Amino acid sequence: MTRAIRHITMLTLKDLRIEARGRQTIGLVVVLAVLIVVVLALGLGSGGGAGGLTATAILWVAYLFGGVLIFEKTMAVERHDDALAGLLLAPIDRGSIYIAKLLANLVLMFALALVVTPVGIMFFQFDLSVAPGGFALVMAVSMIGYAAVGTLFAALTSSTRLAGGLLAMLVFPITLPVVLISTRVLANLFEHGTSLAGSGLALLIAFDLMFLAASWLVFDVVLEA
Amino acid sequence: MKSTPVRIVGPVYWVVTFGLLAAVTAMMVWWTPREETMGDVQKVFYIHLPAAINTFVACFVVFIASVMYLLQRRSWWDDLGFAAAKVAVLLASIVLLTGMIWGRSAWGAWWQWTPRLTFSLILWLLYVVYLMIRPSIESSQRRALICAVYGVIAFMDVPLVWLSTKLLPDIHPKSISMAPEMRLTLLAWFVPMTMLAAGLLVASMRINRLQRAASEPAEELDEPRLVPAGGQA
Numbered sequence: 001m002t003r004a005i006r007h008i009t010m011l012t013l014k015d016l017r018i019e020a021r022g023r024q025t026i027g028l029v030v031v032l033a034v035l036i037v038v039v040l041a042l043g044l045g046s047g048g049g050a051g052g053l054t055a056t057a058i059l060w061v062a063y064l065f066g067g068v069l070i071f072e073k074t075m076a077v078e079r080h081d082d083a084l085a086g087l088l089l090a091p092i093d094r095g096s097i098y099i100a101k102l103l104a105n106l107v108l109m110f111a112l113a114l115v116v117t118p119v120g121i122m123f124f125q126f127d128l129s130v131a132p133g134g135f136a137l138v139m140a141v142s143m144i145g146y147a148a149v150g151t152l153f154a155a156l157t158s159s160t161r162l163a164g165g166l167l168a169m170l171v172f173p174i175t176l177p178v179v180l181i182s183t184r185v186l187a188n189l190f191e192h193g194t195s196l197a198g199s200g201l202a203l204l205i206a207f208d209l210m211f212l213a214a215s216w217l218v219f220d221v222v223l224e225a
Numbered sequence: 226m227k228s229t230p231v232r233i234v235g236p237v238y239w240v241v242t243f244g245l246l247a248a249v250t251a252m253m254v255w256w257t258p259r260e261e262t263m264g265d266v267q268k269v270f271y272i273h274l275p276a277a278i279n280t281f282v283a284c285f286v287v288f289i290a291s292v293m294y295l296l297q298r299r300s301w302w303d304d305l306g307f308a309a310a311k312v313a314v315l316l317a318s319i320v321l322l323t324g325m326i327w328g329r330s331a332w333g334a335w336w337q338w339t340p341r342l343t344f345s346l347i348l349w350l351l352y353v354v355y356l357m358i359r360p361s362i363e364s365s366q367r368r369a370l371i372c373a374v375y376g377v378i379a380f381m382d383v384p385l386v387w388l389s390t391k392l393l394p395d396i397h398p399k400s401i402s403m404a405p406e407m408r409l410t411l412l413a414w415f416v417p418m419t420m421l422a423a424g425l426l427v428a429s430m431r432i433n434r435l436q437r438a439a440s441e442p443a444e445e446l447d448e449p450r451l452v453p454a455g456g457q458a
Contacts, residue, residue, distance in 0.1 A: 161361075162361050166362070169358055177385045177389035211378070214377070221295055
């Protein structure tokens, strides 16, 4: 167990160190996400006509596209110079590789959210002060589910010609329930003041657990080729 | 190419299927009484429900084929998954269209974000993607692997989609009280609809196998029986 944890920490830090030194992903992703928010804000009428909870939907669009780019980039690092072969030869459990990739992806996604969320909230005059903790919790739980599926499919598609486009095609429909649930839960929370303990959050957690377990199990087969 | 039983059974099967389809359509149009509030539009329901049930069965076949592919890595399972996904998308389209026609008459709009319509739409999207990604992956083994993993994950997603759409406000009828003739028509529709789904699945499967045999060297095929070389198919 401690060995696995050591492996996971080592691999996660490796990915984050590569990112910290090259800064190839996060800058790109943040700018893309901000662009998406700006385009949608302008398109929907910047006069604040589409205020309030529209912000959560628009933030989701930014998270989804930013996420795809993050998943693809962190996996592409392994394809470079055949680093993946080295990783597979190392005496490390494939499940640990998956968890490490997932953690690195999550750190990057949270970093993305940290920059983009305030931008979205500002543009759409969304009053976060009603339940900032609830908002953060719902979004974090949703992102874990999204990253769980995204990390798995990034490993699958990274060797194909269309990598990024294909990844988006595969991950978006599967993530639709997460988007649906989290926007509904936030709507209830912010508009009706319903507590988070309702079925919505539990469903999100169920999604996370189910896809974490499934991805962890299948990852073994996925990495072979 | 085809063995004699296949040559006879195939056409007979389709003649029976389309004959039954014509019979239940006639039954639906002339024999079944009109519903009081909805009028004739209510009759799409007889197509809607059997198509919906068969969609789930087709999705389940995709799931089973995907799991089996991951376990055995035989191209046969990939072809089955592909065939079942095609049937699933076709049936899901029927479900969506009939649902929309019904909704137009009942709610005055072609589309409402009700739980079941949303659910059908997401289900349709999930399996359309399965079909759409296939041509864009060159390596056949990679394609089979990606589709198999997707087939498993997509099927696991279905109950979550269902539960998540429950959070939307519902105006869909929960249960419908039906006259005995109506119930009989509905039951009758299940037979040709299921036969149609099964027949399409088998036909599509045969096409997939022949296409694979034509495009890949024989030694890569793990089911030599199906290689068209004058043997039995």
